[in-house]
Amino acid sequence: MEDMLEDTVLVNLRINGKLHELEIPAHKSLLDLLRDDLNMTGTHMGCMTGHCGACTVSIDGRVAKSCITLAATLGRAKITTIEGLTQDDGELSPVQQAFWDEAGFQCAFCAPGMLMCTTELLDANPDPSDAEIETALAGNLCRCTGYQSLRRAVKAAAKLKQNTREAAE
Amino acid sequence: MSLYPAFARPRDLGQAADIMGGLSTGAMIIAGGQEVMPSVNYGALMPEVYIDVGQISALKGIAEEDDGIHIGSSTVHRDVQDSEVIQSKIPLLSYAAAQIGGGMQVHNRGTIGGNIVSMHPLYDILPSLLALGAEFDVLRGDGETRVALADLMRDASHGLGSESLLVRIHLKPMTPGAGWSYEKLKITAGGYGSANAAAIVTLDGDKITSLRVVVGAVSALPIDISDALGGCRGQAWSDHLAEEIEEKASAEISEPLSDHQGDGDWRRAMAGVMARRAVEAAVEKAG
Structure with missing residues (x-):
């Protein structure tokens, strides 16, 4: 049985398109791995208990809270962080651009969660209702805005994405 | 070490x-x-x-078998919500899984098994599972045993024990035409409930022929109050019946939780309100 226990764990994570082969201690959260080991500090540390959503990343296409994700359990996951949202030419993604245009944030500490969740929402549902926006953002706390500007920004992002699609057609 | x-x-x-x-x-x-x-x-x-059970395929997936529906314990809440089998055969569970707090991020990674074994008083799916008569396959040593959730909760230790692994959940499809509801009193969209109730009702005409009601988030574990509400059988929905359900449900809460979600007397009162609302909504849906 003892030979089944590992002190460190090998993971092969593709983070924002780049492969990282990492030997990590078992106790490390994905948040600590990103911020401390890989210097990717766009993902924020907030509550550490899974309430606030500031540490949100996307794991295999689904949003997750990195502070309550044990990195050793991820194996060969594909991860997108807020740093990976910008387009290849360095331009902001339509979701980022809409939040900027609409002044969606005030302090923007919650930006990783709001932007990652909005991105996933609009990929699956190009024209969400107010209720669907609230459900999608329910795992994120904002202490500045009262959420009205965030909802406005999500709607603007939906419109911007639609305009971009129509322009491409 | x-x-x-x-x-x-x-x-x-x-x-x-x-x-x-x-x-x-x-x-x-x-x-x-x-x-x-x-x-x-x-x-x-x-x-x-840490024992990471994420690689074990026997713990994954949702299957419809001759004896009912099996849900692997490492199935995430999102997949329980989205499953067509569960949406059509056990809609109460699909709905309750969507009410779990913490947002989509938690729905995407949290598992039904982890939610169950934590036996947390404020979590959202135990009341529905108890109302649905859920049974579990539990691995202990070399063998699996089948245990009903109701029996597990009567156990003084309130859990499976550290030497056990919850393998899968067994559920029977809900009776076609049964009405159901899960009501949750909460302050924020992604938050915990201060009281909740799950109800399943069948009707003959407008008369209640069977009802299952479980109230949660008001005591250390959810409480099945179906027997206490046995007198509702044979009655049609009325204001009088609504009052009776609210009173009897509150009376079943002998040791209410008193915490930041609200003090004990209020929680006991809200247990009655949730039970009333859940039965009313289930009656409306039935037929």
Whole structure:
């Protein structure tokens, strides 16, 4: 049985398109791995208990809270962080651009969660209702805005994405 | 013993049983981590060994078999919500899974098994599972045993024990035409409930022929109040019946929780309100 226990764990994570082969201690959260080991500090540390959503990343296409994700359990996951949202030419993604245009944030500490969740929402549902926006953002706390500007920004992002699609057609 | 925890990745149930059997204490089974990690970060839990059950295929997936519907314990809440089988055969569970707090991020990683074994008083799916008569396959040592959720909760230790692994959940399809509801009193969209209730009702004409009602988030474990409401059978919905359900449900809460979600007297009162609303909504849906 003892030979089944590992002190460190090998993971092969593709983070924002780049492969990282990492030997990590078992106790490390994905948040600590990103911020401390890989210097990717766009993902924020907030509550550490899974309430606030500031540490949100996307794991295999689904949003997750990195502070309550044990990195050793991820194996060969594909991860997108807020740093990976910008387009290849360095331009902001339509979701980022809409939040900027609409002044969606005030302090923007919650930006990783709001932007990652909005991105996933609009990929699956190009024209969400107010209720669907609230459900999608329910795992994120904002202490500045009262959420009205965030909802406005999500709607603007939906419109911007639609305009971009129509322009491409 | 290392200062840091060790890690084990069993590939199948046999290996998991070997590892669990070979460790004395301090091992923690982890799947999505949505229950374990907050406790670790908060300093309330310090595992010496993590047993990652995420590679074990026997714990994954939803299947419809001759004897009912099987849900692997490492199935995440999102997949329970989205499953067509569960939406059509057990809509109460699909709905309750969508009410779990913490947002989509938690729905995407949290597992139905982790939610169950934590037996947390404020979590959202135990009341529905109890109303649905859920049974579990539990791995202990070399063998699996079948145990009903209701029996598990009567056990004084309130859990499976550290040497056990929840493998899958068994549920019968709901009776066609049965009405159902899960009501949750909450302050914020993604938050915990201060009281909740799950109800399943069948009608003959406008008369109630059967009802199952469980209230949660008001005591250490959900309470099945179906027997206390037995007198509702044979009656049609009325204001008088609504009052009776509210009173009887509140009277069943002998030791209400009193915490930041609200004090005990209020929680007891709200248990009655949730039970009333849940039965009313279920009656409306039935038929």
